[in-house]
Amino acid sequence: LPAQEFSNILLDEVENGIYRLTINRPKTLNALNADTLKEMDAAIEILEADPSARVLLITGAGEKSFVAGADIEHMSHLTPIEGKAFAEQGMRIFRRLETLRIPVVALVNGYALGGGCELAMSCDFILAAENAKFGQPEVNLGITPGFGGSQRLTRLVGRAMAMELLVTGRTMSAEEAMRRGLVNHVYPQAELADEGMKLAAMIAGKSSSAIQLTKQLVQRGQDLDLDNACVMESDLFGLSFSTEDRQEGMSAFLENRKAKFS
Numbered sequence: 001l002p003a004q005e006f007s008n009i010l011l012d013e014v015e016n017g018i019y020r021l022t023i024n025r026p027k028t029l030n031a032l033n034a035d036t037l038k039e040m041d042a043a044i045e046i047l048e049a050d051p052s053a054r055v056l057l058i059t060g061a062g063e064k065s066f067v068a069g070a071d072i073e074h075m076s077h078l079t080p081i082e083g084k085a086f087a088e089q090g091m092r093i094f095r096r097l098e099t100l101r102i103p104v105v106a107l108v109n110g111y112a113l114g115g116g117c118e119l120a121m122s123c124d125f126i127l128a129a130e131n132a133k134f135g136q137p138e139v140n141l142g143i144t145p146g147f148g149g150s151q152r153l154t155r156l157v158g159r160a161m162a163m164e165l166l167v168t169g170r171t172m173s174a175e176e177a178m179r180r181g182l183v184n185h186v187y188p189q190a191e192l193a194d195e196g197m198k199l200a201a202m203i204a205g206k207s208s209s210a211i212q213l214t215k216q217l218v219q220r221g222q223d224l225d226l227d228n229a230c231v232m233e234s235d236l237f238g239l240s241f242s243t244e245d246r247q248e249g250m251s252a253f254l255e256n257r258k259a260k261f262s
């Protein structure tokens with residue numbers, strides 16, 4: 001599916017190598033249905049095929065919501081088997097995002113509930129607007145999280161707080177989410193897009209090979225025991241010595257100039 005045919009999301013290259021994916025269903029507060037997930041999958045395909053891609057920003061259309069969850073209207077018609085398939089579809093796409101070779105930054109401009117919180121947690125960075133709200137309210141619908149929420153939340157905020165959030169279904173302010181280690185920074189809503197671009201530009205100006213290897217270390221390493229994770233680190237450290245960026249980065253330091261990465 002080419003980007004021009006998307007009707008639930010927008011994908012644009014804001015600047016060289018900086019892509020922005022906007023979930024664009026403001027009438028439902030950007031709820032995720034199967035078609036939206038399919039388009040997100042196609043967008044990831046486009047990014048994977050573009051060697052000049054450096055960073056992906058993900059946000060929601062409008063000023064009120066990032067993503068208010070999986071689409072409840074859509075889910076209300078699903079059989080148990082279809083529900084499982086829907087969960088698997090989301091799970092696969094969020095994992096694909098999490099393991100995308102370039103960094104992914106969530107710009108949470110409002111509600112990040114259920115599937116929205118799960119989407120944000122699959123990103124490498126979360127920048128939140130002051131009015132953002134995070135939570136996994138599935139319990140209030142008589143269901144469990146289905147896009148990885150119970151697992152990623154527990155890894156990010158620890159077991160006790162994950163249990164509290166999942167069992168009560170309560171929402172957290174952006175400030176609380178930052179205190180608990182979910183969010184990197186909180187900004188006034190009007191500044192969120194600019195701050196996202198600043199971070200993206202900083203990432204795009206650095207060595208893309210070093211950043212890609214670093215992402216792999218963090219993403220893959222967190223599920224390994226320390227011995228194997230450290231073996232992976234020394235392997236990828238060695239691999240980074242094979243790059244032109246390593247030559248340029250070290251020469252620039254020794255020659256007292258700013259590095260120009262290719």
Ligand code: CO8
Pocket residue numbers: 027028029031068069070071072073075083084086087111113114115116137138141144145146147
């Ligand atoms: N799905 C579908 N429509 C939605 C959703 C949603 N998740 N959230 C909001 N909308 C719609 C509303 O129905 C409303 O539509 P309409 O104008 O036609 O009535 C419109 O968006 C605006 O919403 P509200 O009028 O409710 O706006 P408020 O400002 O009053 O409230 C809230 C905002 C608090 C965000 C409220 O809309 C809300 O509670 N939404 C639902 C949040 C929620 O429960 N999310 C979790 C869903 S479950 C989930 O995500 C599971 C993920 C895993 C799935 C696994 C696969 C099976």
